Amino acid sequence: xxxxxxxxxxxxxxxxxxxxxxxxxxxxxxxxxxxxxxxxxxxxxxxxxxxxxxxxxxxxxxxxxxxxxxxxxxxxxxxxxxxxxxxxxxxxxxxxxxxxxxxxxxxxxxxxxxxxxxxxxxxxxxxxxxxxxxxx
Numbered sequence: 001x002x003x004x005x006x007x008x009x010x011x012x013x014x015x016x017x018x019x020x021x022x023x024x025x026x027x028x029x030x031x032x033x034x035x036x037x038x039x040x041x042x043x044x045x046x047x048x049x050x051x052x053x054x055x056x057x058x059x060x061x062x063x064x065x066x067x068x069x070x071x072x073x074x075x076x077x078x079x080x081x082x083x084x085x086x087x088x089x090x091x092x093x094x095x096x097x098x099x100x101x102x103x104x105x106x107x108x109x110x111x112x113x114x115x116x117x118x119x120x121x122x123x124x125x126x127x128x129x130x131x132x133x134x135x136x
Contacts, residue, residue, distance in 0.1 A: 014082055017110045021080055021087040024115065029075040029091060034065040043114040050120050060118075072096040078136045085110050092125075092136060100125035103135045 020041060028037035042057045053063040067073065074094045081088040087108045094101030102124045109117035125135060 010084060013084055016113075017085065017087060018080070018082040020110065020113060021082050021089070021108070025077055025080055025089055028068070029077050029089070032068045032073070032075070034068050035061055038064075041115055043111070043116045046115065047117040049118060067095075070095060074101070087115075090136070100127070 024037055024041040027033050027040065038057050038061050042060065044057050046055065046057045046060060048055050048060060053060055068075070072095070074092075074097060076092040076094075077089060078092065079090045081090075087110060089104075089106045089108075091104050091106075092101060093104050102122050104123075105121045107119040107121075108115045123135075
């Protein structure tokens with residue numbers, strides 16, 4: 001495969017995964033439909049790197065549905081980055097409108113049109129900062 005063909009294939013993979021990631025983000029974070037999002041876009045044997053959630057799609061649904069179903073919970077997606085088989089979602093998550101919440105980056109590995117692996121990084125919103133730069 002020539003380098004031009006390889007770059008074209010990589011670009012197609014990125015664009016296909018970008019469309020899937022955007023659909024997942026809309027269903028999961030914006031509409032907060034945890035079960036629909038996970039049944040449509042996550043593999044059954046999903047690998048979870050968050051130490052508080054077990055592996056598997058059903059374990060993720062069970063762990064995340066209560067948080068996302070909470071009245072007033074807000075998940076403001078700031079950006080979606082996709083490169084090949086990796087997607088990152090940067091968001092401001094809050095349990096309620098008056099809570100400061102935290103900055104979150106969810107990192108997903110995609111394979112065959114499904115999310116197969118997840119890592120996350122969470123940072124509480126500070127009450128004071130050493131600089132004037134916003135978290136988002």
